[in-house]
Amino acid sequence: MRDSGVIGIYDSGLGGLTVLSAIHQVLPNESTVYLGDTARVPYGNRKPETITKYALANVRALLAYAPLKLLVLACNTITAVALKTLQDELKIPVIGVIEPGAQMATAAGDKIAVLATRATVQSRAYQEALTKCGHEGFVHMQACPLFVPLVEEGMVDGPIAREVADFYFRQLPKDLDTIVLGCTHYPLLLPLLQSMMPEDVKWVHSGEAVANKVKGIIGNGNEAAPLRKYLVTEAPDRYRQMFEFFLGKPVLKEQVELIDVRGI
């Protein structure tokens, strides 16, 4: 069924791979093409106009590479800034990471904390999405800016990660029932984070929420040998190993390609 299009996943860098991983688990027989804009990562501190310009150029390059039937913006920053523009621009469904996570959190609990980067906290995108989903309970936004460098260093357990997590957890209010991982890097820290919180706390991994939403729109795929491509805008050799770490499975050299994103 590849003729009818593949699922495109676009992120500024690596974090979106946790969303891709969830899509692979929920929809193992769908083809996927992942694009990480490694030449311009990180987007966090860029101006909204710059991020929108990057997003349009990257998505055009992705569309030129493969026919897409659905596009996932697997990055909180891109979702917060450019979701509406891309939904207006494209003729296929475009899904961000924020709303599915907010919906899952609203269904899961009442007293919610969202762990996120400082840029996501400041964007107020989660607070607005939770309100839009009808959540009326308590919401605490917790910026955890050291989590991304820890994950990118592969330090997802051990005393440093524990000390950093403890530092942020001490700033959380008591009696939370639900914690949202509001950054695509954070699922790699989940085993550690879970071990440090009471067992009855519910955890929302927005990648899982996105994967379920994708399945709701396009149904189950049925490809016997689905395509798995990883595109980067710089340094394919350097990133292949990182892809393997984030996905927890081998990625072959020929699966990673350098893509030319013109006009940016």
Added chain:
Amino acid sequence: MRDSGVIGIYDSGLGGLTVLSAIHQVLPNESTVYLGDTARVPYGNRKPETITKYALANVRALLAYAPLKLLVLACNTITAVALKTLQDELKIPVIGVIEPGAQMATAAGDKIAVLATRATVQSRAYQEALTKCGHEGFVHMQACPLFVPLVEEGMVDGPIAREVADFYFRQLPKDLDTIVLGCTHYPLLLPLLQSMMPEDVKWVHSGEAVANKVKGIIGNGNEAAPLRKYLVTEAPDRYRQMFEFFLGKPVLKEQVELIDVRGI
């Protein structure tokens, strides 16, 4: 004497401010213009050609802003990649951060460790500079990738910074006599790092080495009211506070300007 030019300091972001700070201490009566390419920071993972392109465009913008009598590349990555090109291109002295630090380290001791980012370690620029300076003793390169995010979070002391420093220090060989801070962010961690090492270890702050080299070339300035300008390529309001943290002194709103770096 401003007519004869000011000292230009160029970095990808904030780290070069520790070099600027040392220049202000050693040469308090010289005018300085600092340019941080905040729209494109960090450079660490970019291709050499990309970094050279950025460097040429930024330096042209700096020259258009003020007449320079000397340019400091206050960044290890830019120095490693683009020093030679800029020295060939410009008619003024161009100084990088690596060679002055290597010279100071060679004079200071025999058994040397260099703390640096992973990119700087991989570039082998310090090893080559130390050899070029005639250093024949032992050199250990230690990548400390979590130091930059710690400093940018303002976490330069306390249990997390201590745990991270301890993690890297455990990887150092015994009996070092000299430690080089091979990244411009690291001087902000110096009080903590010094407190964790034997007192007789000598510390090389390459900003100080650069400032002394600048003084050797241009002599003491004699301006009564030297110019202090801070240019950024994005988000002047967001960065002003960071400038104050890095410099340890107030920076006025009117001292920070957005600059248009064309052609990149």
